[in-house]
Amino acid sequence: MKNSVLKTILSEQQLALTVKRLAHQILENNLQLADTVIIGLQPRGVFLSDRIVQELKAIVSPELVQYGKLDITFYRDDVRKSLHIANHTDIPFSISNKKVVLIDDVLYTGRTIRAALDALLDFGRPSKVSLCVLVDRRFNRELPIQPDYAGKVIDTIISQKVKVNWKEKDGGDEVVLI
Amino acid sequence: MKLSTKHLLGIKDLNREDIELILSTAQQFKEVLQRPVKKVPSLRDVTIVNLFYENSTRTRMSFELAERRLSADVLNFAASSSSSAKGETLLDTVNNILSMKVDMVVMRHSASGAPHFLAKHIPAAIVNAGDGINEHPTQALLDAYSMQEKLGKLEGLKVAIIGDIMHSRVALSNMYLLKKMGAEIMVAGPPTLIPKYIAEALGVRVEFNLKKALQWCDVANVLRIQLERQNQPLFSSLREYNLAYGIKRKVLESLGKDIVIMHPGPINRGVELDSDVADGPYSIILNQVENGVAVRMAVLYLLVDRES
Numbered sequence: 001m002k003n004s005v006l007k008t009i010l011s012e013q014q015l016a017l018t019v020k021r022l023a024h025q026i027l028e029n030n031l032q033l034a035d036t037v038i039i040g041l042q043p044r045g046v047f048l049s050d051r052i053v054q055e056l057k058a059i060v061s062p063e064l065v066q067y068g069k070l071d072i073t074f075y076r077d078d079v080r081k082s083l084h085i086a087n088h089t090d091i092p093f094s095i096s097n098k099k100v101v102l103i104d105d106v107l108y109t110g111r112t113i114r115a116a117l118d119a120l121l122d123f124g125r126p127s128k129v130s131l132c133v134l135v136d137r138r139f140n141r142e143l144p145i146q147p148d149y150a151g152k153v154i155d156t157i158i159s160q161k162v163k164v165n166w167k168e169k170d171g172g173d174e175v176v177l178i
Numbered sequence: 179m180k181l182s183t184k185h186l187l188g189i190k191d192l193n194r195e196d197i198e199l200i201l202s203t204a205q206q207f208k209e210v211l212q213r214p215v216k217k218v219p220s221l222r223d224v225t226i227v228n229l230f231y232e233n234s235t236r237t238r239m240s241f242e243l244a245e246r247r248l249s250a251d252v253l254n255f256a257a258s259s260s261s262s263a264k265g266e267t268l269l270d271t272v273n274n275i276l277s278m279k280v281d282m283v284v285m286r287h288s289a290s291g292a293p294h295f296l297a298k299h300i301p302a303a304i305v306n307a308g309d310g311i312n313e314h315p316t317q318a319l320l321d322a323y324s325m326q327e328k329l330g331k332l333e334g335l336k337v338a339i340i341g342d343i344m345h346s347r348v349a350l351s352n353m354y355l356l357k358k359m360g361a362e363i364m365v366a367g368p369p370t371l372i373p374k375y376i377a378e379a380l381g382v383r384v385e386f387n388l389k390k391a392l393q394w395c396d397v398a399n400v401l402r403i404q405l406e407r408q409n410q411p412l413f414s415s416l417r418e419y420n421l422a423y424g425i426k427r428k429v430l431e432s433l434g435k436d437i438v439i440m441h442p443g444p445i446n447r448g449v450e451l452d453s454d455v456a457d458g459p460y461s462i463i464l465n466q467v468e469n470g471v472a473v474r475m476a477v478l479y480l481l482v483d484r485e486s
Binding site: 071073074075076079080081082083085086087088089090118119121122123124 | 179199203205206207213214215217218219220221223479480482484485
C-alpha cells in the first residue's frame with residue numbers, strides 16, 4: 001500500500017487533533033449531549049466513531065454518551081451488482097425524537113449516507129440527523145448530501161482513492177491519497 | 179466472498195466456507211428482525227415463487243416471511259389447488275411461472291431429486307425446501323445456527339439425531355452439515371428406522387439405546403416419526419415407540435448434565451417427545467422456528483442473481 005501513496009492528507013498527530021476537534025464541535029452543537037446519540041457506520045466509520053466517543057467520554061460523564069453502530073449493507077442501491085457481506089448492527093436504544101450524529105470516515109459519492117438514512121428510519125424517527133466525516137471529497141458527490149462536521153475537505157479526482165488507516169486495523173493512524 | 183453454488187439444493191454441495199457465510203449473514207438478519215421495522219429493501223426488485231408440492235406450515239410460512247422481510251415479491255403455489263391436479267408436468271408448471279419473470283424458486287416436493295432436476299432445466303436460482311427423503315438444507319442450517327447460538331460453537335459438539343433416521347431429510351442434511359463443521363454425530367433409534375450401512379457411509383456413531391445416546395450428547399435433535407412415508411409398520415405401536423424412544427423429562431433429569439433438545443416440528447406429542455420436554459427448559463424448539471426466518475433470509479440474500 002505504501003508504494004502507491006501520492007500524498008499524506010493527515011499525519012498521525014493531525015488525525016488525533018482532528019478527532020478532538022470533531023468531538024468538540026459535536027459537543028458545541030449538542031450541549032451535554034442531551035437527547036443526542038452517536039451512530040458509527042460499519043465497517044470503517046466505526047474506527048472514527050470509537051475515537052470520537054472516547055473523546056466525548058473524557059469531557060462529559062460517560063453514561064451520557066449513547067453510542068451505536070449501524071451497518072447499511074442491506075440498504076445499498078447496488079445489491080444486485082455484487083455481493084456485499086454484512087457487518088453487525090448494534091443500536092441498543094431508541095432513536096425516536098433523538099438528535100442522531102452519523103459518523104463515517106470518508107464522504108465520497110454520498111450513496112452510503114443515503115442508505116444509512118433509510119436504515120436509520122427503520123429504528124425510529126429521529127428529531128434531527130447530522131453527518132460527521134473525517135474526510136470530505138467534495139467534488140465527487142452523486143447525491144445532494146453534505147456533511148455538518150468535516151475533519152478535512154479535499155479535492156480529488158475519481159481515479160484517486162482516499163485511505164484512512166487506523167492503528168487497531170491497519171497498523172498506524174494516517175489519512176493518505178493513493 | 180460468495181457462495182460456491184448457484185442453487186441451494188442440499189448441504190452436500192456446500193463447503194465449510196459457504197456454511198459459515200450463511201450462518202454469519204443470518205446473524206445480521208436476526209438483528210434486523212429485532213428492529214421496530216423488521217424489513218430491509220435488499221430484494222425489492224426480485225420475485226420469488228414458493229412451489230409447494232407437499233404440505234407444509236412452518237417451512238412455507240418461514241420462507242414467505244423471509245422473502246417479505248427482504249422486500250421481495252412473493253408468489254405462492256400449492257400443488258393441491260393448481261393445474262398439477264390436471265396433469266401438468268413439473269417442468270411445464272415451472273416454465274410457465276418463470277415466463278412471468280420470476281427470479282427464484284423455493285421448492286418442496288415429495289420426490290427426492292426434484293429440485294436437482296429443475297436446476298438442470300431452468301435458469302432461475304432454486305432453493306430446496308425439502309425433497310422426499312433426501313435433503314432439507316435450510317432446516318439443517320437453522321438447526322446449526324440454533325446450536326451455535328445456544329452453545330457457542332459447532333466444532334467438537336456432540337449431536338445425537340434421534341428417531342426416524344430412515345425417512346428423514348432433516349437427518350441427512352443435519353449429518354452432512356455437522357460433519358462439515360467438525361461436530362461429532364450419533365444417530366439413535368430402533369434398528370428398523372436406521373439405515374444399515376449409515377455408520378460406514380456417513381461416518382456417524384449408531385446407538386440403539388436411547389439413554390446411552392442422551393448420556394453421550396450435548397444436543398439431541400429429535401425427529402418426527404413420519405408415518406406418511408412408511409409403507410409397512412416399522413415398529414409395533416406409537417405407544418411402544420414412546421416407551422423405548424420417547425424423550426421423557428425423568429430421563430433428562432437423571433443424566434446429571436444439561437443437554438439441549440431440538441425438534442424440526444411438527445411434534446407428535448407423547449410419541450417422540452413428551453409435552454413437558456417439548457415445553458420445558460431443555461427445549462430450544464421455538465428458537466429454532468424464530469431463527470428459521472433469519473437463516474432463510476440469509477440464503478435468499480446470498481443466492482440472488484448478481485451481475486458479477
